[in-house]
Amino acid sequence: MENNSRRGFMGKAFGAVAAVGAVGSLVAMKKSWDPLPSVKAAGFTTLDMGMYQEGVMVTEKWRGKPIFVLKKSAEVMAKEKGNAAAEARNIKVGNDNFMVAIGLCTHLGCIPAFRSDSNDFQCACHGGMFDASGLVTKVPPPRGFDIPPFKIDGNKLILGEVGPEYQSMKDNGVTL
Amino acid sequence: MAHFTKATSVKDWLNQRLAIEKVEKVMASEYWIPKNINFLWAMGMVLVVTFVLLLVSGIFLLMYYVPTTAEAFYSVNYTIMREVGYGWLWRHVHGVAASVVFLVIYIHMFTAIYYGSYKKGREMIWISGMLLFIAFSTEAFSGYMLPWGQMSYWAGMVITNLFAGGSLHADGLVEWIRGDYVPAQAFLGRFFMLHVLLVPIAIMGLIGLHFAALRIPHVNNQDGEEIDFDVESKKYLNGDKAGSKVMRFANDFMSKDMMVVGIFLIFFFYLVFYNYGFAMDPVNFDPADGLKTPAHIYPEWYFLWSYEILRPFNIDLGLALFGFAQVIFVFLPFLDRSPNSVPANRRGAAFKVWFWLMLSNMIVLTAMGKLPPEGVFSQIGLVAAILFIAQWIALPIITSMEKKV
Amino acid sequence: MKNKEPIILAVVVFFTLVTYYLVEPYAHHVMHKHVESESFAYADLPAITKTGDAARGQDLVMGAGACVGCHAIEAAGMPAAMEPQMAAASYGVNPPDLSNAGVIYDARFLTDLIKNPAHALKVEHKFDADKGQMHPMVGFYGAGGDIDQEVADMVAYLQSIAVKPEAVTPALAYENACGRCHAMSYENWTQIGTKPKFKHEKDSLAFDIKVLEYQDSIKTYMGKLPPDLSMYIRSRNEQFISTLVENPQNHLAGTAMPRTGVTADTMDKVIEHMKDAGDTKRHKREEVGKTVMIFIVIFALFALLWKKQVWRDLH
Numbered sequence: 001m002e003n004n005s006r007r008g009f010m011g012k013a014f015g016a017v018a019a020v021g022a023v024g025s026l027v028a029m030k031k032s033w034d035p036l037p038s039v040k041a042a043g044f045t046t047l048d049m050g051m052y053q054e055g056v057m058v059t060e061k062w063r064g065k066p067i068f069v070l071k072k073s074a075e076v077m078a079k080e081k082g083n084a085a086a087e088a089r090n091i092k093v094g095n096d097n098f099m100v101a102i103g104l105c106t107h108l109g110c111i112p113a114f115r116s117d118s119n120d121f122q123c124a125c126h127g128g129m130f131d132a133s134g135l136v137t138k139v140p141p142p143r144g145f146d147i148p149p150f151k152i153d154g155n156k157l158i159l160g161e162v163g164p165e166y167q168s169m170k171d172n173g174v175t176l
Numbered sequence: 177m178a179h180f181t182k183a184t185s186v187k188d189w190l191n192q193r194l195a196i197e198k199v200e201k202v203m204a205s206e207y208w209i210p211k212n213i214n215f216l217w218a219m220g221m222v223l224v225v226t227f228v229l230l231l232v233s234g235i236f237l238l239m240y241y242v243p244t245t246a247e248a249f250y251s252v253n254y255t256i257m258r259e260v261g262y263g264w265l266w267r268h269v270h271g272v273a274a275s276v277v278f279l280v281i282y283i284h285m286f287t288a289i290y291y292g293s294y295k296k297g298r299e300m301i302w303i304s305g306m307l308l309f310i311a312f313s314t315e316a317f318s319g320y321m322l323p324w325g326q327m328s329y330w331a332g333m334v335i336t337n338l339f340a341g342g343s344l345h346a347d348g349l350v351e352w353i354r355g356d357y358v359p360a361q362a363f364l365g366r367f368f369m370l371h372v373l374l375v376p377i378a379i380m381g382l383i384g385l386h387f388a389a390l391r392i393p394h395v396n397n398q399d400g401e402e403i404d405f406d407v408e409s410k411k412y413l414n415g416d417k418a419g420s421k422v423m424r425f426a427n428d429f430m431s432k433d434m435m436v437v438g439i440f441l442i443f444f445f446y447l448v449f450y451n452y453g454f455a456m457d458p459v460n461f462d463p464a465d466g467l468k469t470p471a472h473i474y475p476e477w478y479f480l481w482s483y484e485i486l487r488p489f490n491i492d493l494g495l496a497l498f499g500f501a502q503v504i505f506v507f508l509p510f511l512d513r514s515p516n517s518v519p520a521n522r523r524g525a526a527f528k529v530w531f532w533l534m535l536s537n538m539i540v541l542t543a544m545g546k547l548p549p550e551g552v553f554s555q556i557g558l559v560a561a562i563l564f565i566a567q568w569i570a571l572p573i574i575t576s577m578e579k580k581v
Numbered sequence: 582m583k584n585k586e587p588i589i590l591a592v593v594v595f596f597t598l599v600t601y602y603l604v605e606p607y608a609h610h611v612m613h614k615h616v617e618s619e620s621f622a623y624a625d626l627p628a629i630t631k632t633g634d635a636a637r638g639q640d641l642v643m644g645a646g647a648c649v650g651c652h653a654i655e656a657a658g659m660p661a662a663m664e665p666q667m668a669a670a671s672y673g674v675n676p677p678d679l680s681n682a683g684v685i686y687d688a689r690f691l692t693d694l695i696k697n698p699a700h701a702l703k704v705e706h707k708f709d710a711d712k713g714q715m716h717p718m719v720g721f722y723g724a725g726g727d728i729d730q731e732v733a734d735m736v737a738y739l740q741s742i743a744v745k746p747e748a749v750t751p752a753l754a755y756e757n758a759c760g761r762c763h764a765m766s767y768e769n770w771t772q773i774g775t776k777p778k779f780k781h782e783k784d785s786l787a788f789d790i791k792v793l794e795y796q797d798s799i800k801t802y803m804g805k806l807p808p809d810l811s812m813y814i815r816s817r818n819e820q821f822i823s824t825l826v827e828n829p830q831n832h833l834a835g836t837a838m839p840r841t842g843v844t845a846d847t848m849d850k851v852i853e854h855m856k857d858a859g860d861t862k863r864h865k866r867e868e869v870g871k872t873v874m875i876f877i878v879i880f881a882l883f884a885l886l887w888k889k890q891v892w893r894d895l896h
Contacts, residue, residue: 030352033366039356063357064466104467111467113804123804127706127835211895214586216593253812254767257862264862265869283593398585417894428895431888438881445877449870454605461816461859462808472612477604539596543603547611 044160047100049093057114059103062148062159066103066111068121068134071096076119076132086133088174089144091165093152100157101134101145147175204426208409210397211423217395218436219284225437226277226444227383233270234372236263241322243368245361248324249463265448268456272448274316275455278478280440281309286535289508293396295517299509300389306506308382311375313479318371320476321364325460330473332359332367338498342491358466400518472548480545481538485565487549488558497565504568511568513576522581526574530567537563616824616831621845626693626701631733638738641724641731648679648735651718656680656742665761665773666791669798673717675761683740684749685757690842691736695721696728702839703830717802746846751854754847758826759810762799762838764792767811767858772796803837814852814859822855823848 035043045062052058052071060067072080072090077097080086091098105112105123112123112130120137121130129138134145151163169175183189190196209217240260242251256263285305288294294302317335321328336359340350355362394405403421412420423429447455454477459470475483486498504511516523520531537560544557642648643657653661655678661668669675682691694701698718699708708716724731744753756770764771771792779785800806813822824831826848829838843851856863 033352033355035351035355035357036362039360039362043357064360066467111805214589216589253859258767264866268866279597418896423895427891431884431891434884435881435888438877438884441877442874442881445870445873449866449873454601456815458816458818461812463812477600480604535596539600539603542600543608546604546608553611 044158047157047159048155049096049098049157050155052096052098055116055119057116060159062102065148067148067159068099068101068103068114068145070099070114070132072099072132080133083133085135085144086131088169088172089133089135089147091147091150091152091157093157094155098157099132099134100150100159101147103145106136106141106143106146143176204430205424206409207425208405208412208422209395209425209429210401210403211421212397212399212401213395214398215432215436216283216287217429218433219280219287221430221433222280222437222440223277223284224383225440226273226280227379229269229273229444230277231376233266233273236260236266237270238372243322243364245324245364245464248322248364252323253461268448268452272444272452272455274319275476275478276444276447277312278316278476281312282478285309285505288396289534290520290531291396291398292400292512292517292519292523294509295512297393298389298396301386301393302509303506304382304386304389308379308386309505310502311379311382315371315375315379316476316478318367318375320460321359321367322371323460324364324464326462326464326468326470327457327460327473329359329464329466330470331475332363334473335475336363338486338495342495359464396517398519400516474546477542477546480543481541481564484541484545484557485561487545488554488561497561500565500568511571511575513572514578515580516578518581524578524581527578530571530574533563534567537567613821614832616821618820618824619827621687621827621843621848623687623689623693623842626689629689629692629733631727631730633730633733633735633737635734635737635741637731638734638736638741641735642679642738644724647721647724651676653678654680654742664791666795666798669795669802674798674802675795676718677757677761679739681743681749681753681757683736683738683743684746685743685754685844685847686842687844688736688740690840691739692732694842695732695735701842703828704837704839706835707837749847749850751850751857754843754850755854758841758843758847758851762803762807763810765810765858768854772799807838810855810858812859814855819852822852826851 043063045060045067047060047069049071052069054071054073055076057068057070060069077090080090089099089101091100103111105128112121112128114121119132121134123129123141127138128136128141130141130145131137134147136142136144147166147169148159149162150166151158151161152165180192183192187196237256240251240255240263242248242255252267256267258264260266288302288305317331321332332354336350336353339353340346351357353363354360355366394403397403405422408420408422412422412424417423457476459472462470474480482498482501485501486494488494489497514523514527520528540556540560541564544553544560547553549557639657642654643659648654649659651672653659653676655661657680661678663671665675686694690701697720699705699710699716702716704716708714721728721732721735752768755765756774760770761772769776773792773795776785776788776792779788796806817825821832825833825838826841826843828840829836830840
């Protein structure tokens, strides 16, 4: 009897050892499905916010999407004053104010063009218009430009990381 | 060691080593099928034939398909459709069969529900069948990614987003599934692997299980009658072919299977050559573009009913109900508490209504899943989704009150 | 026992057809707005009142400051002065060669186009002269006489130098009507012409650069790069393409795509060309389809006869 139970025990022990191996290989399999380091490295875009000039719209790229960066002049800021929706979208880095947004029309995802003379965006596909803060001024787009996750780090803006300013925008429904 | 004698023929030689005569008896000539069945019992064979069509056409597509985001669309639409001899035919057969296989699966499923073929020892047939349904769904979805058109890309985007679990925001899980922030090379590569290797292996294994599950309880019949297969098969072997309640699988039932398959193939090839649009969505002939969302995103028709259960609710409730809809059919043998295993129309009004309402409601859900979620369509969708859930909750209650017939 | 199979079959077919009807014809009817064809009449444009004289038209078209100031006319021995990407960069958009304009485009459309381009092209929302947004093509102001007569003469001249309608091939129709904005890579067509086979990679790359430069100009002009039309015959249907070309605004209000003013005959040929690109094997499909259908009916018939024979003993 003792012999039998030992045999039963060794059988279970063997099973346990095999299970360790199986779990170990699962770890390797899980890791193989992770995004590659090169993909991850491309997932964060660090912008040096000191580089931008007022009123000049620059298109950056983040995770395959165009990102509009527009430094707002004092004049634009004065115009925005009192407009709660526009103020909520403002991104302040140091003493400068920016509009940073995913540059895709929220209607059908065309990329709107910036018009420097009128300081706004117009979508060539269906005529949607957005102001300098990214809010819709002419339909069909259902909502203003989406804002990418960002974190302010000194004079830099890290796209892809969630900072407190972005979190509060998201919580308040400023962006999706 | 077994004793081998000098073989008198090739057949004898094989027989000594592989027992082919015995195998032939077990699998075909003495595999007994009740006579009291109709053409719906041939759907299994129709599915086998469709699966073979998918497998063969898939093999030929695989030889020229290139699983990279840069080349996939071109390899399908230029190389296969224009250059490869009969490449267009393989693609049309593959696309149409992928769609039609679900039609037949649904017919097969509702046949089983109608005739109670998931009861009294046939539970494993039903469960293995539902596992096959899940495996086929995975196969269909992963295959839909491969041409890398607009609908591939955006369906991939939307469906993988479901794994974020709504308010859980499990973006990490979504990115893990995709291997990237958006569907890209890693995503296409792994869905290609799933489609051509892992899921087909699973399907073949499950088909084996599904067939094995049939051996002991045998195939059901039109009246849910319990047949003594030993007695009836003896009668047949003793020459009373007409008086026996059973027949051989081959050639008796097989000849009927082939007749149904013949009629099915007329329908199938008509679709392949003259009406393939329903199975090959026009939107997917636009190359994938991550910067441009199509105006309407919808899954293939066979996923629409469950997609519609997701849509009318807020994201969390929608996901929960969607999950419910995905798995609930598996539990049917245990939710049906009735002692009767006879056709639905003989089980009393309650189950009869339940059956036809379930079928009609799933068609309503299917239609609403495709129509834009606006105005009256979203209201109908909401009602239909609630009705679907309510019917499943009601099932154990109405079936346990059912009288024994 | 009564044979229930016909009624079972009827039930299966009924539910299948209802499902098919709802998710295909009905859903598409709801999702896509239906635009009726205007049968390429261009009825919104003024009717032609004058009969033109090709000889007088020639002087007008060739006159300084008229058409040939910007447009090439190969058929009349006036090749393009600049390569297309250069022309696109300097004019904003590449002025087309007018050799076959007289056969590709509708006469009524051409008549209005010469006088008022933005109006005929239906792009006045983009080119509003009152706001200083000028269309790259300057309208014809007249050469001193009856302007309607002069325009009629010019149109008559363009018609006289064009190839005969029967000689317009599907590819020619496409290249003239669509090809300056829309590439068709499966037919090796770029916006600046068919890409030749180059012996040296350097030359091939140089050609690609010209295409890219040209595309940059179109992007600026149109707002985005117009799509490659290789697979459009399958991603859009024939009716959509034809009504879109007839009047883009009917489908996409505010779109930058101009009305091209093609004749119904040109449209048919454009569609034919798109089928050649995106549904190349359609003739083969129809031919094989017939054979397979005949075979499969015979197959089913033999299956039926076999079943009858096997089952004779079973009843």
